[in-house]
Amino acid sequence: MSAHPLYTADRLDRAAKAAAAAGLDALLVGPGADLRFLTGYDALPLERLTCLVLPASRDAFLVVPALERPAALASPAGDLGIEIVGWGESEDPYALIAARLPHTVAAVAVDNHMWAEKAAAFREALPEARQELAGQVLGALRTRKVPAEVEALRRAGAAIDRVHSRMGEWLRAGRSEREVGRDIAAAILDEGHVRTDFVIVGSGPNSASPHHELSDRVVEHGDPVVVDIGGTTADGYCSDSTRTYVVGEPSPEFLRLYEVLLAAQCAQTDAVRPGLTSGELDAVGRDPITAAGFGAHFIHRTGHGIGLDTHEEPYIVSGSPVVLEPGMAFSVEPGIYLEGKYGARIEDIVVCGEHGGERLNLTSRELRVLP
Template identity: 75%
Template sequence: MTAGSWTDRLDRARAAASAAGIDALLVSPGADLRYLTGYDAHPLERLTCLVLPAGNAAGEPFLVVPALEKPAAEASPAGSLGIGITGWDETDDPYALVAARLPRALTRVALDNRMWAEKALAFRAALPGAEQVLAGQVLYGLRARKTPEEAEALRRAGQAIDRVHSRMGEWLRPGRTEREVARDIADAIIAEGHVRVDFVIVGSGPNGASPHHEVSDRVVEAGDPVVVDIGGTTEEGYCSDSTRVYALGEPPEEFLRLYEVLLRAQRAQTDAVRPGLRAHELDAIGRDVITEAGYGPYFIHRTGHGIGLESHEEPYIVAGNQLPLEPGMAFSVEPGIYLPGRYGARIEDIVICAEDGGERLNRTGRELVVLP
C-alpha cells in the first residue's frame, strides 16, 4: 500500500468518529492499528497508542510508543505518514502524556475493542471528564468493507490455503494420529504462502462432532470422516480459513446422507450472497435446509464470520443480525452438522459480496473427498 492509502484510512476514521460524536480515537496494538497505520506493534505492558482527534480541526494524529520501540515504529509504514511519533521513557507517565496533548474539553473518547483492561482504566484515570466508548462502532464499519486491494490479498490467501487442502492425501491416512497429521498440515500452510499458522483442526471420527476440537492423539481409522479446518496469515497480513471433509475409505451411509444435506445448504447460501441481503437471512437459508432434513438441533453455531486482518471480525452471519450485506464485505459461509459421539461435518468457503452477487474465494471441490 502507498502512504496515500494509509492516510486515506486515517482521514476516513477521523471523519467517521466525528460523525459518531466521538472526540478522539485511542488505538493500541492489534488489527485496528495495523489497519490504520501498517504498524504491527508488539502488544506489551508498555503503552503504544495511536491518538486520532476526530475531525480535521481537532488537532493532528500522533503515535505514542515506548522509546525503545520508536525505531521500529519509524521503520514501519507509520513512519512515512507524516504523523508525529513520540517516544516515552521508562519513568514517564504515557497516559498523562496523551492527556496533555488532547483538548481539555473532551467529552467522549473511543478505545479500540481489544485494548487491555489495565490500559483502558489508566486512560479513564488520565481523562476523568471523558466518557469511554468502544471504537469498534467506527472502525469495524470501515474494516468490514474491503477495498479492491484488500479483496485481492484475500484471494491470494484463499489460493494459498486451497493448495494445502489439495495436498491432504499426502498426510491423512489410517494409522496416523490427528496430531501427526496436523504437524504436516502446519508445515504446508507456511510452505504454501503464509507466514503464520493461525489454527489447524483435524477432527476424526467422533472428534469431528466438536466444531473446535483442534487435535488429539487419536489414531485415524479406516472409514473415519475427518473434518479439516485450517487457516493462516499471509505476509500481506490477511487471513485464510477453509474447511473440507475427508473420508478414509467409505464412510457410513448415514454420514453420506448427512453430508448431502450439508452440501446442499452450503451451496444455497453461497449462491444467495448479494448486496442488501441481511446477515440473518443468509444464516436462515442454510439453517432451513438443515432443519427440514431433521438435523436442525445439530447445527450449533452461526453460519459465518468476517475475515480480513483478523480471522474473525465483522460482519457476523448469525440469527438476529439485521446488517445488510454490502459490496466489499468478506466472510465465511460454514454451516455444520454434528452428531455427538459419532461424527460431524462442516463446509467452509470465504465469500466476498460483490455488486452482482458473491465471489467464492476457495475453489477446491466441496464434495466429500474419499481418500484411499
C-alpha cells in the same frame, strides 16, 4: 500517502471523520488489528503503552516505547506522515497523551481490545472525558473491504487452498490427529502465510466437535475427518477454510448427511448478494438442513467476517438484521454434527460484490475420499 497499497493515509482521514460524526473527540488505539488497519503497524502487545492517538480535528500521532520506535518507523506507519513519539522508561505515556490533547476533550473511544489496565489508566489520565468503545467507528470501516483488501483476502484464500489440495500427503489411517496437524501447520507456512493461526483435525467421533483440539487419536479406516485451517499472510489478512474428508469408504448414512450439507452450503454461497440480511442468508442453509432432519445438529452460526482478524464483523447468524453490502467478506460454513458419531463442515470465504458473491476458496466442495 503511504507507499503500501493496503495501508494508506486515507484510512486515518476516514476514521477521524467517522469519530467526529459519532461525537467523539479522539480515538485511542492500541496494538491489534485496529492499529494495523489504520497504520499498517503490527505492534507488539506489551505492558509498555503503544497507542495511536487520532483526534477528530487535529493530526494523528503514534506514541510508542522508545525502544520500539525503530520498528514503528520501519513499518508502513513510517510512510504515513504522522508523528511517531517515543517515550522513555521514566515517563508516563498516559500523561504525555493527555497533555497533547485539547483541554476541551469531552469524549474519547478506546479500541475494543485494549487491555483493561490501559483503558483504566486513560480514564484516570482523562477524568473529564467520557470513555466509549472505538468499535462503533472502526467496525464499520473495517467491515466494508476496498478492492486492495479483497485482493489480499483472495491471495490468502489461494494459499490455504494449496494446503487443502495437499491433504492426501498427510491424512491417512494409522496417523494421529496431532501428527497430521503438525504437517498441516508447516504447510500453512510453506504455502504463503507468515503465521499458522489454527489447525483443527477432527477424526471419527471428534469430527462432531466443531472446535476440536488436536489429540492423539489415531485416524481409522472409514473415519470422516473435518479439517479447518487458517493463517495470516504478510499483508496481515487471514485465511480460513474447512473441508471434510473420509479415509477409506464412507458409510451410506454419512454420504446422505454430506449430500444435505453440500446442497445447503452451495445454496448459501449462491445466495450472497447486497440487500440480503445476515439472518436471511443463515436461513438459506439452515432451513433445508432442518427439513432433512438435521436441524438440531447445526449448532453454530453460518459464518463470521474476516479480514485482519479471523473473526470480525459481520456475523452471519440466525435472526440478524445486518444487511449485506458490497465489500463485506465472511465465511459460509454450515455444519452437521452427530455427537459421539461423526460430523461434517464445509467452509468458504465469500465476498459480497455489487450483484452477487465471490467465493475465495476454490478447492472442490465434494466429499474427498482418501485411501
